[in-house]
Amino acid sequence: MLINFRFENFLSYKNLTDFSMIASKVRSHRKYKKQISENLSLLNFSAIYGANASGKSNFINALTFARTFILSSKNELRKNLLKDSYFKAQDSFKLKDTKFEFDFISDNKIYTYGFSVNLFNLSLKEEWLYRNEGGDDLALFNIDYSKPFDKNHFSIENWGLLEKDIPRFDIYISDAQKSNSLFLKYINTPERKIDYSIDVYKAYEWFLQTLEIIEPEGEVSRSAEVFLKQEDTDKLARFLHSFSTGINAIEREEITKADIDEIPDDRVLESIISRVIEVNKNKDSKKIINLVQTEENIYFFSVNDDYEIVIERLYFIHDGTNAKFAFREESDGTRRLIKIYGVLNTVENKVFIIDEIDRSFHPNLTYEFIRKSLENNLIQLIVTTHEDRLLDLSLLRRDQIWFVDKEENASHMYSLEEYKVRFDKDIMKEYLVGKYGSIPKFDCLIMGE
Structure with missing residues (x-):
């Protein structure tokens, strides 16, 4: 203190x-x-x-x-x-x-x-x-x-x-x-x-x-780690809802690397993918996840049983709709809440x-x-x-x-x-x-x- x-x-x-x-x-x-x-x-x-x-x-x-x-x-x-x-x-x-x-x-x-x-x-x-x-x-x-x-x-x-x-x-x-x-x-x-x-x-x-x-x-620091465990992500969703953001759920959806358009340099993306595959092979585990947060989206990189890359994008679901909103589509206030949520958590x-x-x-x-x-x-x-x-x-x-x-x-x-x-x-x-x-x-x- x-x-x-x-x-x-x-x-x-x-x-x-x-x-x-x-x-x-x-x-x-x-x-x-x-x-x-x-x-x-x-x-x-x-x-x-x-x-x-x-x-x-x-x-x-x-x-x-x-x-x-x-x-x-x-x-x-x-x-x-x-x-x-x-x-x-x-x-x-x-x-x-x-x-x-x-x-x-x-x-x-x-x-x-x-x-x-x-x-x-x-x-x-x-x-x-x-x-x-x-x-x-x-x-x-x-x-x-x-x-x-x-x-x-x-x-x-x-x-x-x-x-x-x-x-x-x-x-x-x-x-x-x-x-x-x-x-x-x-x-x-x-x-x-x-x-x-x-x-x-x-x-x-x-x-x-x-x-x-x-x-x-x-x-x-480490604020994005809240997304690594589903129970922590669900807790964040309830927190955001309590602040009248309209968010009632946070979900992941599998995508391909071609869907990631805000990382223009393919070498950066390939480097992330190679590192995730290598780490998982060295650890002999399927549970090592790499989280990447940009100004527009939050991504999860992991591997399947064959050590092939799995990419997921995080989406926010609002009250009264099934539409999925990306991180960039949320208000400045909601984005700021997420960034400093670690103070409370x-x-x-x-x-x-x-x-x-x-x-x-x-x-x-x-x-x-x-x-x-x-x-x-x-x-x-x-x-x-x-x-x-x-x-x-x-x-x-x-x-x-x-x-x-x-x-x-x-x-x-x-x-x-x-x-x-x-x-x-x-x-x-x-x-x-x-x-x-x-x-x-x-x-x-x-x-x-």
Whole structure:
């Protein structure tokens, strides 16, 4: 679970910004928080509001940048990440470091991990990892990249290593400065893995497996896997029907490869077919299915008893008709529901960050999706949105509602909890009239005759 995310000097964020999922002393909706320890309970949901260009998406960009930086090498970053992403409204900030820091829970342990970098020249400055032990922060490593690596910066005795493995990691550490990545990435490469879990693995796995960031047009990882089992597909159909999409069934129909017209390159199609046949022969199984999703259709590739390819296309059946509709024929809202269905359907501990949750959704659909997500106690969900219907204290707690505003070109975040609003207040109305800030400001344009 995410506890806190702090960052500074990134895009429109000038000063230190602290976003927290720590529950306040609010007594309403206690089921929306999880007790971690005697002094710590965490929220399962937060909604972030703000005018266009206030900094909502830049908050998501900060999370995305940090996660990508952690999981990639510096060479990849120079090609794929935005350079010069420091706070540009003041030229002096290109000389200042940009910092990112996370407090999170992985395998029931609390960690603090962060790094600093100069975004003008993409040079690493510092990197650190701590584990909370009985309320105190126990150092695992604290690196200053401007100096030669010192073993004293790596508290290897706190990592949970067996004594026989310590000499190996002493060598890894001595070679670490030659790496093109952050140390956390370097120490998690396959050749440096041992057969039991240690703190530096658990921290990395949280960023790799638990934290998932979905862009406005993106989809939840492995979301299409719901179509692989008929019982899961039937469950999805019932889910879609409950959202008034009109869909009451999802079926497959066998087709030939000539029926696939949105993959113009025959070599790609033949490659898929060859791979499916080869995998099934090697596994000596008829149950290996390859799922291919395009913007227009969803296909299943499998083999029959003679290892000949079988291709099926997925269709949606609507109320009152036997007609079969392809994926491309469904509405944008229905397609988006399918893409993020995994948020509600996951059976793993996950932290989902979704930018513009209300994209292509009717207000009622957004409200219902959030209401259902609050019932999944395995996940944390953090969304940016303009949907004011969520500003309802009968649905959410005060500390689950955040705002982003911009003053003098600098974005800042704050929680509704700071206002200590009474629970019987109409916060949607008060937000729309500007009481909490973070709404659009319009200039009058007077036209001449």
